Amino acid sequence: MSYVNPPDFARKMIDAGESKVFMSTKDTLIRAYMAGAILALAAAFAITVTVDTGNPLIGALLFPVGFCMLYLLGFDLLTGVFTLVPLALLDRRKGVTVKGMLRNWGLVFCGNFAGAMTVAVFMAIIFTFGFSTEPNEIGQKIGHIGEGRTLGYAEYGSAGMLTLFIRAVMCNWMVSTGVVGAMMSSSVSGKIMAMWMPILVFFYMGFEHSIVNMFLFPSGILLGGQxxxxxxxxxxxxxxxxxxxxxxxxxxxxxxxxxxxxxxxSLRDKPEARPHSSVPAEIPAE
Known part of the structure; x- marks a missing residue:
């Protein structure tokens, strides 16, 4: 799979974070818009598969197709720039500032949200025949997901908020591992394999992903979620x-x-870690 060694992809991560800070506003917004739209479509696809088959594992197995597609096309998710851009700041790359990092995060958020909302409206039209009928089974499922993952957390108060937060932490642990996975190989097949595995884990486990939720919850409201x-x-x-x-x-x-x-x-480089000399002491002459 043309494996790239960890020190090399670590450098690629920092370089990628630096380049995103200096990317033009137009390019940042377009790439973020397309990323949000493609991931939203993948979420709609996975939910459709889950409803049609009755097996959420099949939906989770197929959801990563959207993630792989958007990263191979060079688009950006908010969850990815949360991980990459601060590394350029930490490494003190020339011209990289907190202001530049926040600018990138803000633009990617706006682009992701616009892309996800576009697909939310499109899918709501499809699920309701242009809002002329009640949502179909898939649309109803999306509405119930929105209820369970908002009011369901609120029902438990601070414990619900803590659970939501931890699910979000776990989500980007996996998703950002997928982002790094795209840098672990120089071949398309290797990149896809490395990205697919952690994304499958996050989706099947029901962790909270901010961009997927930009699709699920607005579309749930459009489809009559309470x-x-x-x-x-x-x-x-x-x-x-x-x-x-x-x-x-x-x-x-x-x-x-x-x-x-x-x-x-390395411990080998420390003098105290070196073994004592095995040369025997001289025997005094008689």
Missing amino acids: FTWMDYLIWNEIPTILGNVVGGLTFVGAMIYSTHYRTSA
Whole structure:
């Protein structure tokens, strides 16, 4: 699969983060828009498969097709830039600032949201024949997902908020591992295999992904889900974004940076770790 060694893909991660900081506004928005749209379509596809087969594992197995597609096309997800861009700041790359990082995050958020909303409207039209009938079975399923993952958390108060946050942390631990997976190989097949595995884990486990949720919850509202935009923002999107930042940056970016890029000295290089000389002492002459 033309494997790239960890020190090499660690450097590629930092280089990628640096390039995103200096990307033009137009390019950043277009790439983020397309990423949000493709991932939303993949989520709609996975839910359709789950409803049609009655087996959520099959839906989870097929969902990563969207993730692989968007990264092979060079588009950007918010969860990915949460991990990559801070590494360029941590590495003190010239011209990379906190302001530049936040600019990138803000633009990618706007692009992802616009792309996901576009697909949410399109799919709502399909599921209701242009809003002329009640949602079909798939549309009803999306509405129920929105209720369970907003009001369902709210029902448990602070414990629900903690659960939501941890699910978001775990999500971007896996998703950002998928982002790094695209850098682990120089072949298309190798990139796909490395990306597919962690994305499958996140989707099947029901972790909270801020961009997938940009599709699920607005479309759920459009399809008659019994929750509000405020429920969506407070009891899902905002805590999910915060958890995604922590998960991607802490468990993926910082870990790879600290052990594969800023590697500590080997114990063999320390004088106290060297074995004592085995040369025997001289025997005094008689």
